[in-house]
Amino acid sequence: MRLLTHNMLSSNxxxxxxxxxxxxxxxxxxxxxxxxxxxxxxxxFPKIEWKALVTAAKTMGYAELPEEVESSMLESEDFLQKFHxxxxxxxxxxxxxxxxxxxxxxxxxxxxxxMLLHEDEV
Amino acid sequence: MSWSLCTRKMKxxxxxxxxxxxxxxxxxxxxxxxxxPKIFDRHLKCKQRDRAAWLMRPNDPFLDTVAENMxxxxxxxxxxxxxxxxxxxxxEATRRMLRGRGGIQKLIMMDPSSxxxxxxxxxxxxxxxxxVETSFVVGDEELLPMEENSIDIVLSCLGLHWTNDLPGxxxxxxxxLKPDGLFLAAILxxxxxxxxxxxxxxxxxxxxxxxxxxxxxxxxxxxxxxxLTRAGFTxxxxxVDEYTVRYDSAIELIEHLRAMGETNALFQRSxxxxxxxxxxxxxxxxxMFGAEDGTIPATFQVIFMTGWKEHPSQQKAKQRGSATxxxxxxxKQFSKES
Numbered sequence: 001m002r003l004l005t006h007n008m009l010s011s012n013x014x015x016x017x018x019x020x021x022x023x024x025x026x027x028x029x030x031x032x033x034x035x036x037x038x039x040x041x042x043x044x045f046p047k048i049e050w051k052a053l054v055t056a057a058k059t060m061g062y063a064e065l066p067e068e069v070e071s072s073m074l075e076s077e078d079f080l081q082k083f084h085x086x087x088x089x090x091x092x093x094x095x096x097x098x099x100x101x102x103x104x105x106x107x108x109x110x111x112x113x114x115m116l117l118h119e120d121e122v
Numbered sequence: 123m124s125w126s127l128c129t130r131k132m133k134x135x136x137x138x139x140x141x142x143x144x145x146x147x148x149x150x151x152x153x154x155x156x157x158x159p160k161i162f163d164r165h166l167k168c169k170q171r172d173r174a175a176w177l178m179r180p181n182d183p184f185l186d187t188v189a190e191n192m193x194x195x196x197x198x199x200x201x202x203x204x205x206x207x208x209x210x211x212x213x214e215a216t217r218r219m220l221r222g223r224g225g226i227q228k229l230i231m232m233d234p235s236s237x238x239x240x241x242x243x244x245x246x247x248x249x250x251x252x253x254v255e256t257s258f259v260v261g262d263e264e265l266l267p268m269e270e271n272s273i274d275i276v277l278s279c280l281g282l283h284w285t286n287d288l289p290g291x292x293x294x295x296x297x298x299l300k301p302d303g304l305f306l307a308a309i310l311x312x313x314x315x316x317x318x319x320x321x322x323x324x325x326x327x328x329x330x331x332x333x334x335x336x337x338x339x340x341x342x343x344x345x346x347x348x349x350l351t352r353a354g355f356t357x358x359x360x361x362v363d364e365y366t367v368r369y370d371s372a373i374e375l376i377e378h379l380r381a382m383g384e385t386n387a388l389f390q391r392s393x394x395x396x397x398x399x400x401x402x403x404x405x406x407x408x409x410m411f412g413a414e415d416g417t418i419p420a421t422f423q424v425i426f427m428t429g430w431k432e433h434p435s436q437q438k439a440k441q442r443g444s445a446t447x448x449x450x451x452x453x454k455q456f457s458k459e460s
Contacts, residue, residue: 001257002255002257004228004255004257005230005257005259007269007272008205008230008268008269008272008273009259009267009268009269010267010268010269010270011267012265012266012267020269034255037253040227040253040255043204043227044204044205044227044228047204047205047272049269088255106267110240110243111243111258112236112239112240112243112258112259112260113259113260114236114260114261115259115260115261115262115267116234116260116261116262117262117265122265
C-alpha cells in the first residue's frame, strides 16, 4: 500500500467523527522503484493532505519531507523527487492502519488494507 | 448481442444442487434488529465473490461488454478524472477496459472480497501500460472507507445491486467525490434473468405447490433516476441496455452466475433447491425458451447511471415562476408565422 492510498483512506466506524488520517503500524515495508513523473506529482499535489503524508512518511522512516509546503515548491526538482519517493515508492507490506479515535486496527496484508467493519461497528 | 459460452463437463449432480444447508445464524438475526433493512446477506455475498475469484472466466465477454459500454461514457466527457475509485463487481474487466480513458492516473480498486482484490492485484502486471497507479483495498461499498472530497470519479460495474441500502451507498459515493466529481455505475435491472425467474416459478408451483425466493430482487429502471436524485447527485441520467447471452443449458447459466459471483444472497432464501424442482426448472426453461440449436437465452438488463456532485459551474434549472414569456405567447407567435 502506497502512502498515496493511505492519504485517501478514513475510518468509517459508527460514531467516529474524525477518522482521518489513519495511524500507521509498520511491521514490514518495502521500497519499490517507480518511474518519476513530474506531471503526475503536480496533478496530485493539491489533492494531498500534506500533514498526513509527512506523518506517515516519518512512521515509515522517511523524514525528508518539509513540514510546510506551497505550490511554488513544485518547481524544485529536489522537492519533487522527495515527494515522489514518499508518495509512490514507500509501500506498507505488512502492518495495520489505526483509527485515530477508537484505536481499531485495520490489518494490512500483502500490501492490501482490510477496511471491513465488524457487525458492532456498523 | 448474443454469443455462446463454451460447455464444460459437469459432475453428475449440478453444482447448484450441492449447496450445504446453512442454518439461520445469530449474525443474520442481529442484522434484522439493525435500523437498516437487511435484504441481502453481505457475509454470504462476500463468500460468493471469494469463490468467483477462482471460478472467474478470463475475458468473460458479457462482463467485458458491460464494462466497455460503461467506460465508453467517459469518452463523452471533456473533463479528466485523475483519482478514481472502482467499486466491486467486475473489477478486473473494468481495469482491463479502462485503456487510458477519463484521464485516470490513480485508481483505487475496492471489493469486500479479499480473494477478488488479490486476483486483481495479481493480474495488474498483465494490464496495458497506461500509466495508472493502481492500489487495492478490501472494503465495503455500504461503508466506504474514503476521506470526503478525495475522489474525482467513482466507478461501479455490476456491484451496487447487492447493497442493502443502495441510496445510502450512493450518498457515501457522493461524499467521497470532490465537487464536480462523477459517479458512473452499471447495475443489473429488474428484467434480468426473466426467463429463469419464470421457469423457476412454474417449476416450484408444479413440484412444491408454492414459491420461495430463489432470485434476488433488482432495481427497476424507473427507480434509478429517483435513486440518483435522492442521493443528491446533480444532472442525473439513466439509460438501459439489454444483453441476451445464449447457453447450452440452464445448468451452464447457473455455472456462469456462480463464476460472476451473482448467485442468490437473500437473507430469506431457502437454502437448498429441491432436486426435482431444479430439474423441472431446467426442463421448463428449455421447453419455453430453447432455440432450434438447443441453446437457451438469458436476458441481462443493465442500468447505467450517471450523476455529478454539485458544483457552482454546473447548469441549473431556473426558479419556478421566473420565466418572462409564457408558452401561450410563443404558441401564438408560431401560429401567426404559419
